[in-house]
Amino acid sequence: MDTEEIYREMANSIVSLDQEKAVHLANQALDESMDLLQVIEKGFGEGIRKVGDLWDEGEFFLPELMSGAQIMEKAVDIITPGLQSSGSERQSSGKVLLATIEGDIHSIGKTIVATMLKANGFQVVDLGTDVKAEKIVDEAIKGDIDIIGVSTLLTTTMVNQKKVIDLLNQKNIRNKFKVIFGGAPVTQGWVDECGADGYAENAVESVKLVKELIQ
Amino acid sequence: MGILRPKVTLLNEEYKKKIFEEATHILESLGVLIENKNAETLLKEVGVPNQNQRYFIPSDLVKKCLTYPPHEITMYDREGNPNLFLKEDKIHFDPGSAAIFILDEKTGEIREPLHQDFIRFTQIVDQLANIEAQSTSLVYSDVPKDAQDWHRLYTTLKYSRKPIVTGTFRKESFSIMNELLLTCRTSEKDLAEKPLAIFDACPSPPLSWSDLTTQSVIDAAERMIPSEFISMPMSGANAPITLIGSITQHCAESLAGVVISQLVKKGAPIIWGGSPAVMDMKHGTTPMGAIETMMIDIGDAEMGKFLNLPTHAYMSLSDSKIPDAQAGLEAGMGALLAGLTGINMISGPGMLDFESCQSIEKLLIDNEIAGMVKRFVEGIHDYGSPFAEDILKDYDQTNELLSHPSTLQLFRKELFFPSPILARMTRDQWKSTGSLSSRKRARLEINNLLAKPPQVELDASRSKELDKLSSEYLSSGKK
Known part of the structure; x- marks a missing residue:
């Protein structure tokens, strides 16, 4: 062969x-x-x-x-x-941190996105569910992350997604990371309101979005 | 009731027993994650083995707890009159709850709802004959986020007399909502005896009860306010792909709720509800209009009946984005199947797009569907024989039966009368009135309904009391 x-x-x-x-x-x-x-x-x-x-x-x-x-x-x-x-390394497409935001324990969408990103050569740090905005930001700094992905399924916890952006702004490091949102209630309007960088409708689209943002 | 109560069944006794036995075994062997300290204390007090917040509930405790809750619940309206009877195969409809969008019938746009939208929605539901309960159906964005749960209850109480299906978004809100409900009753005891609202509590699949939802069950049970368990396994994603596996998981998650509620207070009223869905394997969505979703709903409700509990399901919804043919077929099939199953509380009218969007146009069409379903489940009546012979003898004298005494006496009982939303006029009449679709005719009905006075005017002092509470909580830090 x-x-x-x-x-x-x-x-x-x-x-x-x-x-x-x-x-x-x-x-x-x-x-x-x-x-x-x-x-x-x-x-x-x-x-x-x-x-x-x-x-x-x-x-x-x-x-x-x-x-x-x-x-x-x-x-x-x-x-x-x-x-x-052998001294060589697969070139990473970028480092993505994923988390379901504080108050929300839904993980299925995030899990699919994480799997698809990994398959497409991204390094993924998955912090799991019910993660406080503070922890997301700390881990992003520590892990030299390129893109922060924050997921939520509930309208009630959606508000906590914004906390991540607010924290990054407070720390004057907003421009160091791209921030994307995921989850059923998320709309372009919400992304704009929070000043996030984007959202995707499904896992395949999220890979495309991450590729675009990382360029 | 008719000769036979029309029924649909998907499970036989043998399988219901098997599902129940496996569900209790799951609770005992895999356990359930409980993230609420109060519930953990209750479970530890009765010696439930646990590890890292996972509680392995013995089946004998489950079976014991199942002997306590009432088999039927009567819901009362705002003024304290008996209104809904959640028992046996009786059915009632309420709008699908907590939509985060509304389809604006004036612009055709899907947008975030405002308080004014919810007022209109509530006023319209108040007028609908076949939708007997309200739900806090819209999450509106023009109140503080912290007030988004209780403020909907406040609004519903202000604008409608009907019983309400609601729920909390924050643990702190239950006491506020209880205070709001108490404005319509003389005491906690009176509210317990004449429940006005049902609190939805949603475990997280698989096998997990969050802090918020568990606390809602505890708060409701303490006050003998009905809790409705909304287990929502997603087949193939966080539940088995098999329908029977999803029904079994739903049963286990709901049984954990039974145990929590009954450990709080024996006999606390609970409703065996659910919002399961299969996962759409293309879009990763949770189609509520999928036939398999409806099959799981039916199986879940059959298990609730097997356990002698009042039942609920999210049916009569559609995943379409507008009130079109898909919306009609999915809502129609769901509502009829729910009716044929005898599900006591059917939540769904008005809802589009995977429980995310409410449409008043669809709500009005669904009100027609609900009316038809209610007629259907009444079945075929026997008024005594001969059934036709004597009447046909009379036909020879008159060449018509419209004026026959039996027609006059029974046509209102035998027939369901739809609103003008359903096109039963001749084609010429339809053309002459603008060749409108049912959606457009529904839109025309909205203003007619809004022009009507409320079914029952809210007592002025009660209204003031509600306003006072709302103002206080909006302005205080306790929002």
């Missing part, structure tokens, strides 16, 4: 949601000392892009999108130590 064919197999393992095969191919790449950056870019990465296309075309649904992203993550996890020991 030539290298190009192995890359195709890797991509196919993601598209066919075949975790066993993806894990096997990732280990094979290590064993055979393949160019691991290319393995991610031309192999598995091509697969996750295809999964995104199939989603856009209406062929794939959320469970398939999530599974594809998780298999991608597994394959990358296997390859990463090899990459590091």
Whole structure:
């Protein structure tokens, strides 16, 4: 099997949601000392892009999108130590911090977004649910974060999203971070009112938004 | 009631038992996360094993607690008259609650509601014959955020006599809302005996009761005010994809609520409600108009009936963004299925877009649907036989039956009379009145309804008392 064919197999393992095969191919790449950056870019990465296309075309649904992203993550996890020991590193698309805001314990939307971002090469720090604005800002500073994503499902806790922006302004560090909001009640009007940088309607859109903002 | 009460059932006794047994086992083995200190104390006092706020509730405690709550609840109107009977297969409708948007019928735009919108909404619900309860259906943005829960109750009490389904957004608000309710009763005891409002309490799937929602159950139980448990598993996302798995999870989450409420006070009134949904696997949304969502609702309510509790469901909603054909078909199917299940409190009329947007136009169309459903569940009446023969004998003399005594006597009982929103006129009449859609005809009805005086005028002193409380709490730090 030539290298190009192995890359195709890797991509196919993601598209066919075949975790066993993806894990096997990732280990094979290590064993055979393949160019691991290319393995991610031309192999598995091509697969996750295809999964995104199939989603856009209406062929794939959320469970398939999530599974594809998780298999991608597994394959990358296997390859990463090899990459590091060879002195190279997968280029991070950026660092994103995610949290569901104080008072709200809904996590499903945030979890989907985190998975999709990771699959697309972003480093994700997920602080979980019911997180105070102060902690979000502290962790963003500590983690050298590029984008802060704050989620809420409840109208009652939506107001706390604004606290994150207010805190950043108070500390005079608003321009150091892009801040995006997520969650069912969030609208462009709310984003504008708070002075946030954007929001997305779904996980795939959120990846596009983050890519745009990080450029 | 008719010869038979029309029914739909999805579960048989064997499966209800299986679901119940598994739900109790889940509570015992997986436990439930309780984030409220008061509830934790209550559970610890009766020796419930726990670890990191997860309480492993023994099934015998669940079964014991199920013996306490009342099997039926009568709701009273603002003036203290019995109004709703949450028991057996009786059905009542109330508007879908807590929408964060309103579809402005004048502009066709979806926007954030204002206090004035909620006043209009409440005044209209007051006039609707088939929607017997109010709900605090809009979250309006022109009061302080901290007042957004109790201020809606204040407004509802000011503008309508009907019982209310409501809820808190902050723990501090329950006592304010209790004070508002007490303006309509002589004492706490009177309010307990003649409940005027139901408080929704929503556990978080899977298997978690937040601080706020648990405190609402506790505050309500202490005062013998009805709590309505709104467990909302999302199939395939935070609940099993299988309908039966979601029903089982709903049962476990709701049973935890039963235990909390009954540990606070034996016999505290509770309603077995829910707002489950399947997840739309394309959009990641929670379609309330999905047929599978309705199937879970039915299964949940059947479990409530199995446990001898009054029932509730969010049905008669639509995910459409405007009152169009989709809105009609989803609301119609949901309302009819809820009626056929005999769900005591059906929350949903007016609601669009996954419980996020209220539309008065849809509300008025749904009022027609509710009327039809109520007629349907009455079934076919037997007025004595022969059923037709004698009447047909008389036809030969008159060549018509319109003036027949039986017609005159029974046509108002046999037939549901829709408002002009439903087009039953001839095509020519329809054309001559502008060829309007039902949505447009509903829009025309709005002003007619608003022009009517309230069903019952609010007593002036009570009105003053409500205003005083509202002003106090708006201006004080206790908002």
